[in-house]
Amino acid sequence: MNTPTTLTPYPYTHPTSCSSAMTVPGLVTDARGDVVRLSLVRAVEALCGQPWDIAREQCDVVAYVDDGYPSDENECACGQTGLRHLHTVRSRATGRELEPIGSSCIDHFGSAEMLDQARRLRCMHEMRAIAATRVLSLTRRGRTPSATTGAMVLTGRRELARRHLLTAYELGGIVSAEEYERLSYAYGRRTPASASEQAWVDERMSQLTEWALASS
Numbered sequence: 001m002n003t004p005t006t007l008t009p010y011p012y013t014h015p016t017s018c019s020s021a022m023t024v025p026g027l028v029t030d031a032r033g034d035v036v037r038l039s040l041v042r043a044v045e046a047l048c049g050q051p052w053d054i055a056r057e058q059c060d061v062v063a064y065v066d067d068g069y070p071s072d073e074n075e076c077a078c079g080q081t082g083l084r085h086l087h088t089v090r091s092r093a094t095g096r097e098l099e100p101i102g103s104s105c106i107d108h109f110g111s112a113e114m115l116d117q118a119r120r121l122r123c124m125h126e127m128r129a130i131a132a133t134r135v136l137s138l139t140r141r142g143r144t145p146s147a148t149t150g151a152m153v154l155t156g157r158r159e160l161a162r163r164h165l166l167t168a169y170e171l172g173g174i175v176s177a178e179e180y181e182r183l184s185y186a187y188g189r190r191t192p193a194s195a196s197e198q199a200w201v202d203e204r205m206s207q208l209t210e211w212a213l214a215s216s
Contacts, residue, residue: 026079036108040078044109047098048091055091056109062097063088064121076102087118123167127212130159136205136212139186139193162187173211179204 028038031053041052048055065086067074074083077098086100089109106118130136137159165187167173169180186193186201193201 032110034108034110037078037080037105040076040105040108043077043098044089047089047096048093050093057111058093059089059091059109059111059114061087061101061106061114061117061121062090063099064118064125065100066122066125074100076100076105078102078105080105085122087121089114119163120167120171123164124171124212124215127160127164127168127208128216131209131212136160136209138183138201138205139189139198158187160187168208168211171215173208173215174204 026037026039027035028041029035030041036052044055044059045052048058050058067084067086070082070084072081074086075081076083077100080102083100083102085103087103087106088097088099089101089106090097103118106114127136139158162184165174165180165183169177174180174183183201183204186197
């Protein structure tokens with residue numbers, strides 16, 4: 001017969017206000033000195049079957065949904081409502097999942113890897129959304145005189161951000177460090193690209209579009 005997991009409680013303390021020294025309801029200070037909602041702590045402990053300071057090191061972000069706008073119907077495991085960006089967290093120890101988790105609560109896990117996982121999932125969602133309707137764009141194509149200074153300035157919409165390029169490189173959509181550096185340079189350049197440079201960027205953006213769609 002399996003013995004139920006018993007959590008060893010950590011003596012969480014309630015944070016105090018610097019000015020009034022009054023306790024803040026629903027918040028606790030954990031072993032690392034981080035102020036966290038007790039409801040999140042208890043939810044993650046139940047997910048993993050371990051005290052918070054162990055449990056939060058045993059989780060991964062495995063899914064992401066952009067609900068389009070903040071909604072009071074989206075309630076984080078911590079009790080906060082009004083979420084737009086919804087994450088699912090999975091315990092490596094138990095295989096169980098907890099959702100939704102808001103972006104700020106992902107920060108409370110104190111895991112750089114979880115932050116990277118959340119960023120990759122969000123970036124892939126964004127790239128697929130763009131690619132579904134048009135070819136991904138990297139460089140602004142037009143240049144027009146500034147109305148105030150007369151200087152030539154870049155115009156047009158840049159659809160990808162540097163975080164998208166980094167994610168594509170990490171996940172294999174950009175196949176080499178050299179290619180990643182060339183695209184990063186193209187992203188940041190402030191002068192017009194040559195015809196051959198622009199043709200290369202256009203080709204790579206077309207390939208990256210196909211990769212993003214195939215990764216869905």
